[in-house]
Amino acid sequence: xxxxxxxxxxxxxxxxxxxxxxxxxxxxxxxxxxxxxxxxxxxxxxxxxxxxxxxxxxxxxxxxxxxxxxxxxxxxxxxxxxxxxxxxxxxxxxxxxxxxxxxxxxxxxxxxxxxxxxxxxxxxxxxxxxxxxxxxxxxxxxxxxxxxxxxxxxxxxxxxxxxxxxxxxxxxxxxxxxx
Amino acid sequence: xxxxxxxxxxxxxxxxxxxxxxxxxxxxxxxxxxxxxxxxxxxxxxxxxxxxxxxxxxxxxxxxxxxxxxxxxxxxxxxxxxxxxxxxxxxxxxxxxxxxxxxxxxxxxxxxxxxxxxxxxxxxxxxxxxxxxxxxxxxxxxxxxxxxxxxxxxxxxxxxxxxxxxxxxxxxxxxxxxxxxxxxxxxxxxx
Numbered sequence: 033x034x035x036x037x038x039x040x041x042x043x044x045x046x047x048x049x050x051x052x053x054x055x056x057x058x059x060x061x062x063x064x065x066x067x068x069x070x071x072x073x074x075x076x077x078x079x080x081x082x083x084x085x086x087x088x089x090x091x092x093x094x095x096x097x098x099x100x101x102x103x104x105x106x107x108x109x110x111x112x113x114x115x116x117x118x119x120x121x122x123x124x125x126x127x128x129x130x131x132x133x134x135x136x137x138x139x140x141x142x143x144x145x146x147x148x149x150x151x152x153x154x155x156x157x158x159x160x161x162x163x164x165x166x167x168x169x170x171x172x173x174x175x176x177x178x179x180x181x182x183x184x185x186x187x188x189x190x191x192x193x194x195x196x197x198x199x200x201x202x203x204x205x206x207x208x209x210x211x
Numbered sequence: 212x213x214x215x216x217x218x219x220x221x222x223x224x225x226x227x228x229x230x231x232x233x234x235x236x237x238x239x240x241x242x243x244x245x246x247x248x249x250x251x252x253x254x255x256x257x258x259x260x261x262x263x264x265x266x267x268x269x270x271x272x273x274x275x276x277x278x279x280x281x282x283x284x285x286x287x288x289x290x291x292x293x294x295x296x297x298x299x300x301x302x303x304x305x306x307x308x309x310x311x312x313x314x315x316x317x318x319x320x321x322x323x324x325x326x327x328x329x330x331x332x333x334x335x336x337x338x339x340x341x342x343x344x345x346x347x348x349x350x351x352x353x354x355x356x357x358x359x360x361x362x363x364x365x366x367x368x369x370x371x372x373x374x375x376x377x378x379x380x381x382x383x384x385x386x387x388x389x390x391x392x393x394x395x396x397x398x399x400x401x402x
Binding site for chain 1: 230232252254255256257259260261262263264265266267268269270271272275289291292294295299382383385386389390393394
């Protein structure tokens with residue numbers, strides 16, 4: 033690892049999240065062993081946990097669609113993948129979800145950061161923010177927004193729904209979720 | 212060489228246990244009609260993702276060979292995937308691009324592959340085995356000589372050919388039989 037790489041990881045030094053660690057542990061217990069996605073600051077602790085876990089195959093993708101493709105391949109190869117992205121990217125990848133994951137009945141779990149909610153300071157997130165839940169509803173796909181419920185129970189229950197339905201399923205995390 | 216001839220060469224030259232991931236449109240539909248098999252995954256929508264799916268599969272099962280049959284326009288639609296493949300270095304992945312310089316499954320509108328040196332690009336981003344082929348013999352040889360990947364074979368084909376293929380529709384069943392095929396292979400390897 034060169035000095036620049038160290039600098040990147042130092043940005044997270046001392047910035048751990050008990051909730052992110054708990055979520056990672058739940059993923060491990062549920063058999064997750066592959067992760068792919070596009071980074072978002074809201075998900076940084078989750079991504080670092082994927083990266084630091086030697087038992088996890090982790091591929092950071094160039095685009096959200098690519099992450100969907102990688103996870104589909106991993107699933108075909110017997111892995112249990114998780115995909116992560118920002119909700120802006122969910123719109124980029126929406127056709128891949130609709131035309132690949134749904135007709136192939138792929139139970140793949142998504143962790144999606146939910147920008148454009150109350151208190152949002154960036155205008156580029158407002159349109160996708162107000163459309164995010166409606167997008168998933170219109171696709172008929174299961175999702176839950178984390179609002180400080182018991183995170184382990186919420187995640188386990190979403191996995192159960194996902195495996196029964198055979199459909200991609202989504203956990204939405206708002207800014208500050210990790211505290 | 213046309214699409215039909217290229218597909219025939221690929222499907223009769225690769226190993227019987229190799230997985231096949233084919234791109235959207237006529238390439239998948241021709242393979243489905245003529246060479247349907249439990250080892251095949253078709254990418255009916257999500258144009259561009261065949262190489263990403265192939266990489267995920269190759270990483271998940273590093274002892275199995277994965278053959279991606281892509282098109283020039285679908286490669287260009289997800290060109291970042293070539294960089295990811297070069298970065299991850301899956302030795303078991305062979306990426307074959309059928310290049311007719313067009314969106315042939317639509318109405319043969321021109322793509323931009325004619326001004327891009329896609330084979331040079333593949334070598335520069337980290338593919339270890341790069342070949343070009345413009346004849347059936349050349350393509351057959353390029354496949355047979357493939358050893359350690361990631362491999363890339365840029366295959367020039369003529370535009371045109373049959374279009375009235377049926378579509379793969381029972382995708383959940385195609386998924387189940389593929390995963391059974393792969394599991395059985397894995398068990399066999401352990402004996």
